[in-house]
Amino acid sequence: MKQLLVILMFIGLTGFTPNNSRHISGTVYDDANTALPGVLVVVNGSNITTQTDAKGHYAIDVPKGKTMLTFSFLGFERQSITIGKSNVVDVYFKSATSQLSEVAVVGYQAQKKMSMTGSVSVIKPASGATKQYNFKNADKNKSTTTFGYADATIGNAAPVAEYKPAIADDESYKGITENTFKTAVNEPLSTFSVDVDAASYSNVRRFINGGQLPPADAVRIEEMINYFNYNLAGPTDNEPVAIHTELAAAPWNTQHRLLRIGIKAKTIPTDKLPASNLVFLIDVSGSMNMPNKLPLVKSSLKMLVDKLRPQDKVAIVVYAGAAGVVLPATKGTDKETINNAIDNLSAGGSTAGGEGIKLAYKIAKDNFMKNGNNRVMLATDGDFNVGASSDDDMEKLITSERESGISLSVLGFGMGNYKDSKMETLADKGNGNYAYIDNITEARKTLISEFGGTLFTIAKDVKLQIEFNPAKVQAYRLVGYENRVMAKEDFNNDKKDAGDMGSGHTVTAFYEIVPVGVKDDYSGSVDPLKYQKPKPVTYASASDEMMTIKFRYKQPTSSVSKVSQVAVFDKPLDLKATSTDFRFAAAVAEFGMLLRDSRFKQHSTYDQAIKMARAAKGDDHEGYRAEFVKLAESAKLLSKNPVTATVNEAGDE
The missing domain is CATH 3.40.50.410 (von Willebrand factor, type A domain)
Incomplete structure (x- = not known):
């Protein structure tokens, strides 16, 4: 009897419960037999949910007594499937684009659009009594x-706890004022800190897979670009980082150039970290x-x-x-x-x-x-x-x-x-x-x-400063990195904090460049000064250099920075001749501008971004680039009948 009491006490203390659930797994496909990432899977009659991964796979534990799974994804008919004897359940969706104007998948359920107020409907725990x-x-x-x-x-x-819908303005994002075009004559220097964060992309994915376009301030284009890994060569010397450049016509305005700056941190084996x-x-x-x-x-x-x-x-x-x-x-x-x-x-x-x-x-x-x-x-x-x-x-x-x-x-x-x-x-x-x-x-x-x-920093306080040659560059714009822009004096100041890079990290940044002689609708003009007379300036017009990139960083244990530089020549490649990484990253940038409804999107379209990304998936063994294509396709459908989440700006909490 004492032994039985001890066993019962142990069960009570550990919270042990017998395993009466079934482990169900499978893959979800669209009507073209392509695996679908981000599909919501719900055990009917419960709060148990999961999503398919980048390869369309899912796995979920179904409690005893529950026999049905429901699969939901924007643009496809919802599927409710009764679980049979097999623990593997594959699902094949059918397109339902005609229903997009009527239904949006929000949170864990579909709602009629007429019942929505324009704010994202989300899940929030009901408030309850506080316990000791x-x-x-x-x-x-x-x-x-x-x-x-x-x-x-x-x-x-x-x-x-039980759940009830919550208002969207419980979420907050910093306001973003987009970088504008700068004239190389008046502002030849552009300085910014690197950013290896990728939170914006997965958060944007959450909104779109939930049936809504994200708020503009949730879209940080640099974080969307840097969500993906790129095939850049690491440093060949004993330095922690290597820098690469690539220049071509901008996909959204072929009269402009698009410069990609790629940085690759040294990769250290796990056992050497x-x-x-x-x-x-x-x-x-x-x-x-x-x-x-x-x-x-x-x-x-x-x-x-x-x-x-x-x-x-x-x-x-x-x-x-x-x-x-x-x-x-x-x-x-x-x-x-x-x-x-x-x-x-x-x-x-x-x-x-x-x-x-x-x-x-x-x-x-x-x-x-x-x-x-x-x-x-x-x-x-x-x-x-x-x-x-x-x-x-x-x-x-x-x-x-x-x-x-x-x-x-x-x-x-x-x-x-x-x-x-x-x-x-x-x-x-x-x-x-x-x-x-x-x-x-x-x-x-x-x-x-x-x-x-x-987890492991390889280079700290990493910042870049680009000097543009006015003989070649009429105007330029840094795409994204709005909250990482630095004063030009900060580049040489080792006391100014900047972004860090970890083992194996890659960073990509784009500059859109208006070459000299191209009509520019963005730079603007000012009246001549009354009290100062402009002095004639001689440019290095004989040089074929468009710009010089200076790159500064510190070793992880050092307080003194090192600097290196590389020149970029005015020799753009045909867009088709660029690397798959260039074209894919450019597609992500274009997608980001569309989500932000950027005034600099120019001739950007969802179709163009999707086509470019699909052709530039490269060695996509993890399936993340294929997932992006699906995400962009969903956003394109949403853009036709937009339901955009509205949230508080930072500080209105």
């Missing part, structure tokens, strides 16, 4: 410490109590735990109404202990993000590894509402901490109350990177496929 929970120190060798506050749960997971001191900072507030938030955070971080090596250490800090340590620094080999701590997290309460960040930095400093990778990894929806919470508060807090040698990477999750503006600021000022994770496939890309680039 405790954080406990997981270190068995130290006395147990209890943090007494009533906002979050660490222990056996509570049942998932420095040891890591990681602190997982996890938001367990009530807003994270959604299937695509905390459960996805837990699955994502457990994938990263599997990659940890004996020399690596991980601590876990959580925050809700206050912050606490649930796992002290633990060796990477003790995966069971780390995973158990992650499994035992559940959500509830308000959000003291600032306190969590301070505590995470303290733990990172306590375990600091000299010459190691010291990094806080924040997983959140960004909805801070207790203590320091504004974008300015966060910027000040992170700026004061970054001199410690500890980087901050931000992993964004969820929708509805998503605070993109805050998370972009955190990663930018924290010398880290920012990714938006909308499904487990994206988590694998960020944390496994791009493990080295996400």
Whole structure:
């Protein structure tokens, strides 16, 4: 009898439940037998959902008693399929373009457009009574410490709350003022910091797969371009980075040139990378109590735990109404202990993000590894509402901490109350990177496929300065990078912070160039000055150089930068003769301008971007470029009957 009681107590403490679910998997195809990424899969009568990955694959656990799956994707007839004896269920969609004017797939259900207000309909947990929970120190060798506050749960997971629609203006994005054309005579220098973030692309994908065009300020063109890997040669000498250029006619205006600048960071094998001191900072507030938030955070971080090596250490800090340590620094080999701590997290309460960040930095400093990778990894929806919470508060807090040698990477999750503006600021000022994770496939890309680039800095404070030759260049425009533009004096100032690059990272930037002699509708003009007389200027007209690119960076442990430069000659290639990477990246840039309805889109069309991207998929073994083509096709359909999400600008939270 005593043994039975012990067993029952153990079951109650561990939250053990018998496995009565079926693991169903398969592939979803369109009517041309092409695999479809981003298809929503729902277990009927439940909140259990997933999406197909870049190759159209899905896998989902179906509880006992549930017998039907529903598959939804914009532009296709919804399919509800009864599960038979087989655990493999493949699905073949039929096009339903005639229904696009009537129905949009939003969140987890289809809604008639007449019932929508123009704001994105999303999923948000219903508010409920706050319960008393405790954080406990997981270190068995130290006395147990209890943090007494009533906002979050660490222990056996509570049942998932019911869900109700939320308004879209719970999301916030920084306003973007597009870069304009500059005249080479008056402004010959263009200076900017690199950006390896890719959050905008996966967030835009979330909107489009949900049946709506993204708000313009959610579209950061440089992040969309840099979501994809490009086949650039790494440095051949002992330097950490190599730079490449390619020049052709601009696809959206053949009278203009399009310059691609490509940068490739050195790739270091995983076993040669420095040891890591990681602190997982996890938001367990009530807003994270959604299937695509905390459960996805837990699955994502457990994938990263599997990659940890004996020399690596991980601590876990959580925050809700206050912050606490649930796992002290633990060796990477003790995966069971780390995973158990992650499994035992559940959500509830308000959000003291600032306190969590301070505590995470303290733990990172306590375990600091000299010459190691010291990094806080924040997983959140960004909805801070207790203590320091504004974008300015966060910027000040992170700026004061970054001199410690500890980087901050931000992993964004969820929708509805998503605070993109805050998370972009955190990663930018924290010398880290920012990714938006909308499904487990994206988590694998960020944390496994791009493990080295996400976690290990190869070159820091990377910035570029381009000097344009007025004898060749009438005007120019940097495509994207609006929040990375720097003053020309900042290029030589080593105290000015700039973006970092990780192991194997590639960065692509485009300049659109108006050659001398081409009619230009964008540069504008001003009246002659009254008190100053212009002096004649002699240009280097005999030179065939269009511009000189200066490239500055620091070694990871250095405070002094190095500089190199390369000249670009006025010898454009025919667009068809450019690399597949050039054409694909140009297609993504064109797509971004269309989504933003940019006043500089000129002759851009969805058809042109789709055609160019489809012909330039190259070696797409992960399927990401094929997924982009499908995404652009969906956006084209949406653009005919646009339903654009509206959200708050940053600061209106």
